[in-house]
Amino acid sequence: MTGHVLVFLLCIHLFKAQQLITNCKNERSDLWKPNTKDGLPIRKFINSFTFTTAQPQNNREELKYKLDIITGRVAVVRGANGISWTQAGSLVRDGWLYDDPNNGYTLYVYPDFRTGILGNFNLIGELIQGQPVKIIQYRYNIRSLSSLERALFFSRCSLNILQIKISQPKETSPKFRYEKMTSFFAGSQPTVMDPMERMNVYIGNTNMGEGVFAKKDLFPFQLICYYSGLFISHEDAKTMFSNMSLNELKTNSRYLVNYNSTHLLDVPSGNLAQFRSSLGHKVNHSFRPNSRFVHARSPRFGNVTAIESLTFIKRGSEVLISYGYQNISNPFLDWYK
Structure with a gap:
């Protein structure tokens, strides 16, 4: 137009x-x-x-x-x-x-x-x-x-x-549109990958489970993938998690990240068969990260969190990020090896 x-x-x-x-x-x-x-x-x-x-x-x-x-x-x-x-x-x-x-x-x-x-x-x-x-x-x-x-x-x-x-769009290519994320809606195409992410990364196995790997050489300060999902207010999060045990809290907040001073981001499911429209939630923690959290605007998701490279990441290397944990004794790091 x-x-x-x-x-x-x-x-x-x-x-x-x-x-x-x-x-x-x-x-x-x-x-x-x-x-x-x-x-x-x-x-x-x-x-x-x-x-x-x-x-x-x-x-x-x-x-x-x-x-x-x-x-x-x-x-x-x-x-x-x-x-x-x-x-x-x-x-x-x-x-x-x-x-x-x-x-x-x-x-x-x-x-x-x-x-x-x-x-x-x-x-x-x-x-x-x-x-x-x-x-x-x-x-x-x-x-x-x-x-x-x-x-x-x-x-x-x-x-x-x-x-x-x-190139001409393929007849079998998905049709995208902008959809506003809410606390209960993460988009109508949760299993359709983002086209840029499809070019940048793939999912592989690590000693911590699934992880995100570079599909090509990634240069410093390059946008790698988005972290979209459910926008949850801080107040709603307090209500949701207030009566949970430590084990329940670890299970239900594994993919929860801070977005801004009023909202958090979560994913509807950690299972890729149910949610893979963005792959930022599959980037594993490291105390020596090669990427960082940033804000970005996506044509599909609007304003969301994203993952940006900090250093040169060679093709086939794992993308790693710091989730802000201070030390390995943190109870939420029992999965970290």
Whole structure:
């Protein structure tokens, strides 16, 4: 839905004093190139937004942009060809909405820059319905230059925007939509895996039971998986657990994590046959973690807890996190070996 991706319009404003440029200025070709396994070319474009006070050259059309008034970061970029990239939330790990009016589609781009959800979105960027796809190619829109222009300016990006190509959604692919998590509802597709997680991780056996392992090399500060489920208020949790014995408490709170000052997150079941729409709850504890808890916005789950890498995690290695236990004598750590 063209034009439906300018989310959070009340929180962004046009900044006209400077001109926005991207790494498109360094490109010499507008040919389509294959996306890489780590999505690095697209990631570099997103990370390249910089400002200059120089006046635009006659052969360059100015890139339109808007800033997030809270963070000061670029929230929307739009090329002269109408293609736009809109930040899907206030954090980099929240992903982007890519709108291509020339080909008539809108895509949620996961922060791995390889995976997306092609679909329809409402005016505030929530997913109405969509299917998973892969981002397979990219190119920079570079206008053909005369020999004199090329000699004077090298390669100038008249459109200054990155364009992407995607795979066609499979007929058998699931159809996703945004669903608000509550204390009794964890989504209507509890056994359908998240498409980014399917690319990033797999479940394997450890001496502590099931664990999460890297399906590919994961780089520092990369979003690995989500921790979605049931949102339970602190007050409700006190009522639920007040009359339980220690053994009952350990059993019923094994996957319970703090979300914020008012709510906790839990999963409806630790059995993967019943719940695997996100796999964050299967990441095991370690006193030497290689990942951490963060907040992130998911197109399916909304604002949830997520797991982000702290260090380089080699393919096949277990993803480990600290649950905040101070020492191994904690009674809730009897499963830890």
